[in-house]
Amino acid sequence: MTSITKTAQAGTLESSDVMITVAPGTQGSGIVIELESIVLAQYGEEIKAVVEKTVKTQEVTDIYIKAADRGALDCTICARTLTALSRAGAVLKEEML
Amino acid sequence: MKNAIGREIPEKISGIAEIKPFAGAFATVPEMRRQAPKVKRIKPTDNKLVDNLVEVFKKIPVTDGMTLSFHHHFRNGDGVVNMVLATAAQLGLKNLTVALSSVFPVHAPIIEHVKNGVVTGLDTNYMSGPVAQAVSRGLFNKPVVLRTHGGRGRAIECGQLKIDVAFIAAPAADAYGNLNGVEGPAACGSLGYAFPDAQYADHVVAVTDYLGEYPLSPISIPQTRVDYVVKVECVGDPKGIVSGTTRITKDPVGLKIAETAAKVIQATGLIKNGFAFQTGAGGASLATAAFVRKMMEKDNVVGSFALGGITGYMVDMLEKGLFKKLIDVQGFDLEAIRSLATNPNHLEVGADFYASPFNAGCAVNQLDVVILGATEMDTDFNVNVVTGSDGVIMGGSGGHADAAAGAKVTIIVANLLRGRLPIIVDKVLTATTPGETIDVLVTERGVAVNPRRTDLKEKFLAAGLPIKDIQELKELAEKIAGVPKEVKTGDNIVAVVEYRDGTIIDVVRQVEG
Numbered sequence: 001m002t003s004i005t006k007t008a009q010a011g012t013l014e015s016s017d018v019m020i021t022v023a024p025g026t027q028g029s030g031i032v033i034e035l036e037s038i039v040l041a042q043y044g045e046e047i048k049a050v051v052e053k054t055v056k057t058q059e060v061t062d063i064y065i066k067a068a069d070r071g072a073l074d075c076t077i078c079a080r081t082l083t084a085l086s087r088a089g090a091v092l093k094e095e096m097l
Numbered sequence: 098m099k100n101a102i103g104r105e106i107p108e109k110i111s112g113i114a115e116i117k118p119f120a121g122a123f124a125t126v127p128e129m130r131r132q133a134p135k136v137k138r139i140k141p142t143d144n145k146l147v148d149n150l151v152e153v154f155k156k157i158p159v160t161d162g163m164t165l166s167f168h169h170h171f172r173n174g175d176g177v178v179n180m181v182l183a184t185a186a187q188l189g190l191k192n193l194t195v196a197l198s199s200v201f202p203v204h205a206p207i208i209e210h211v212k213n214g215v216v217t218g219l220d221t222n223y224m225s226g227p228v229a230q231a232v233s234r235g236l237f238n239k240p241v242v243l244r245t246h247g248g249r250g251r252a253i254e255c256g257q258l259k260i261d262v263a264f265i266a267a268p269a270a271d272a273y274g275n276l277n278g279v280e281g282p283a284a285c286g287s288l289g290y291a292f293p294d295a296q297y298a299d300h301v302v303a304v305t306d307y308l309g310e311y312p313l314s315p316i317s318i319p320q321t322r323v324d325y326v327v328k329v330e331c332v333g334d335p336k337g338i339v340s341g342t343t344r345i346t347k348d349p350v351g352l353k354i355a356e357t358a359a360k361v362i363q364a365t366g367l368i369k370n371g372f373a374f375q376t377g378a379g380g381a382s383l384a385t386a387a388f389v390r391k392m393m394e395k396d397n398v399v400g401s402f403a404l405g406g407i408t409g410y411m412v413d414m415l416e417k418g419l420f421k422k423l424i425d426v427q428g429f430d431l432e433a434i435r436s437l438a439t440n441p442n443h444l445e446v447g448a449d450f451y452a453s454p455f456n457a458g459c460a461v462n463q464l465d466v467v468i469l470g471a472t473e474m475d476t477d478f479n480v481n482v483v484t485g486s487d488g489v490i491m492g493g494s495g496g497h498a499d500a501a502a503g504a505k506v507t508i509i510v511a512n513l514l515r516g517r518l519p520i521i522v523d524k525v526l527t528a529t530t531p532g533e534t535i536d537v538l539v540t541e542r543g544v545a546v547n548p549r550r551t552d553l554k555e556k557f558l559a560a561g562l563p564i565k566d567i568q569e570l571k572e573l574a575e576k577i578a579g580v581p582k583e584v585k586t587g588d589n590i591v592a593v594v595e596y597r598d599g600t601i602i603d604v605v606r607q608v609e610g
Binding site: 015016038039041042043045046070071072073074 | 486487488515516517518577578579581582584585
């Protein structure tokens with residue numbers, strides 16, 4: 001497991017997109033996700049699960065993630081999360097590159 | 098009890114006189130006489146002009162518990178509702194019911210009047226903005242009554258919505274109570290939604306900021322029903338009343354839906370001389386009109402009339418000879434006002450003439466095709482235009498259920514996915530318009546036809562249209578976006594949704610927070 005070293009962002013606040021901001025968390029804090037979404041009632045849990053799964057696949061932990069969702073599909077959420085992680089210094093697994 | 102479309106309706110709802118469940122779009126037959134309006138008289142020397150609203154309140158007199166009615170042609174530029182209710186509050190009145198044909202964000206002060214006990218009931222056909230949100234969170238102790246535009250006319254005529262005082266926001270008036278909507282700084286066009294109010298209310302007050310010479314003409318609402326005329330500084334903000342121009346969407350998905358919808362209409366075979374058409378002013382609806390127009394021009398078709406809320410686009414079609422008449426219950430822009438004032442083929446009609454189900458024939462019955470929107474639709478084709486994805490009220494039927502019932506072919510145009518949300522669900526949160534009156538759903542990914550209309554399905558298939566089963570379209574959306582969780586609502590009923598015939602088609606329950 002690794003952690004990130006700096007804050008980074010990916011995505012926009014356009015409709016059907018999500019803006020993902022990642023920041024290093026305190027040691028032992030694990031994966032903390034804060035979600036704001038226009039479809040929170042219908043898809044809130046699913047969005048959190050996609051973000052969490054993406055971060056775990058990259059074996060990153062002790063990270064704070066803020067997701068400002070404007071109705072993005074799962075593939076978009078996954079892509080924006082990966083890009084934010086990459087910009088924050090997490091080395092992506094080979095198959096993701 | 099469950100009504101005819103399977104919605105659970107309580108047998109008794111506190112604050113609502115009588116609950117008749119929806120039995121089918123044409124199943125409920127009236128057995129009554131119309132409400133007899135109060136007989137009035139004034140003497141030849143009497144003067145109707147009153148200095149201010151306080152004086153009118155005292156002359157009538159307005160008392161606790163009365164129902165005050167208003168119309169919504171001033172939309173988000175309306176100043177009259179707030180002015181009148183502020184007067185009521187100032188005079189210490191309580192327990193009033195506001196019967197306002199549509200509620201807009203500008204009407205937010207209603208919330209304070211409810212909290213102070215000045216207003217305790219609301220009767221409307223559409224609401225958006227702070228009042229709608231507050232209603233959803235339980236603002237009122239008794240449910241709000243949500244009607245259709247035609248249903249409101251019917252309720253007034255049949256005495257189910259009894260109006261004590263109608264306040265008519267009049268862009269132009271003469272001192273003897275003749276009113277029109279085409280002159281003055283707050284010109285709004287048709288005054289159609291106020292016609293039943295003026296005909297049936299015990300007292301009728303015109304509120305205006307433009308006094309013309311007697312006799313004013315044209316006359317939309319006549320002196321014979323208007324008791325008082327009050328001149329105020331300003332009845333409304335023209336910027337909120339009319340838009341300058343109406344523009345057609347540039348959104349490629351919206352255009353694709355509109356183009357498909359136009360092909361659907363063409364495939365029905367109804368685009369021929371005498372074609373009668375209604376469409377909304379927004380998004381894909383107006384774009385559909387643009388595509389239909391091209392087809393009419395290509396085949397030299399002259400339609401009989403266009404109906405409903407009138408925009409400059411419809412006016413242009415009238416002036417180019419594509420339609421012979423416009424039937425106008427509400428105008429949306431400056432062109433609509435100009436046309437109504439100058440063109441004898443542009444007809445101003447009341448809400449009852451437009452859409453009431455209980456008379457000897459309303460205009461929607463003469464429609465060939467209507468294009469409507471939806472926030473949700475279920476696999477039985479029932480449509481929700483009342484509550485949004487969070488369960489909060491953000492609209493209302495307006496003329497939706499009326500036009501759907503009347504037209505030969507009713508088409509819903511909608512994005513299969515709005516953001517991430519599929520338009521098609523198993524069960525709409527709030528049923529507004531029954532599926533039996535909806536014929537076709539047009540989305541960017543296919544067209545679904547109501548199984549009741551096998552005749553249409555055959556025509557569409559022959560025309561090569563992308564026909565899909567509604568279940569198939571629903572699954573397609575869910576494959577892309579995932580299956581949405583149902584929105585949770587509380588038990589408290591904040592509004593009853595009345596079908597146009599006065600039966601209850603659904604209820605709206607309180608949302609948390």
